[in-house]
Amino acid sequence: MEASEYLAFVPLLIYGIGLADLLSEWKRLFDPKEWYLPYSLFTIMLTEVAVYNIFIYRQLIEQLPGKSYAGYLLFLIPPFLFMLATVSFTPDKESSTKEYFIKRMPVFFFLLALFIGSHFLFTFHESPFVLINRIAIVVILLITGFTRKIWLIYIVAFMWLVTFILKTTGGVV
Secondary structure (H helix, E strand, C coil): CHHHHCCHHHHHHHHHHHHHHHHHHHHHCCCCCCCCHHHHHHHHHHHHHHHHHHHHHHHHHHHCCCCCCHHHHHHHHHHHHHHHHHHHHHCCCCCCCCHHHHHHHHHHHHHHHHHHHHHHHHCCCHHHHHHHHHHHHHHHHHHHHHHHHHHHHHHHHHHHHHHHHHHHHHHCC
């Protein structure tokens, strides 16, 4: 095995840690006392985003051979930000889902915006629609986090749904 093949494992491991933390919270989706629609939407969206980022990571692996140490550290930024976002998103065991979510909105949405923005560090040969959509989502996430306006969450969920449908049907994404 080449050195780059060993190094390619670490970002996947970090995504896996974040995804495992997130998947442990799916139980809140089925507990009527803990169910909160904005939290539930983001649980589903974050799970899909993690899986998609692991899927597209294969495009980055091709760019890994010959990278410097600093270049390699860039590969760690998106998974690390994802893991931090999921840690800030998942409530403590004894916490109320709704109260925790609203309290942590600024931190969570800021980290999520950084995670999505970190995708500009790499070349994926994406359509202009994807780039514009990414910028719009980053802006809306920042506004949502700092204003704590719940209705903005539904706009983000709609934008995610559109991009999810386009990704799965072979659209412009």
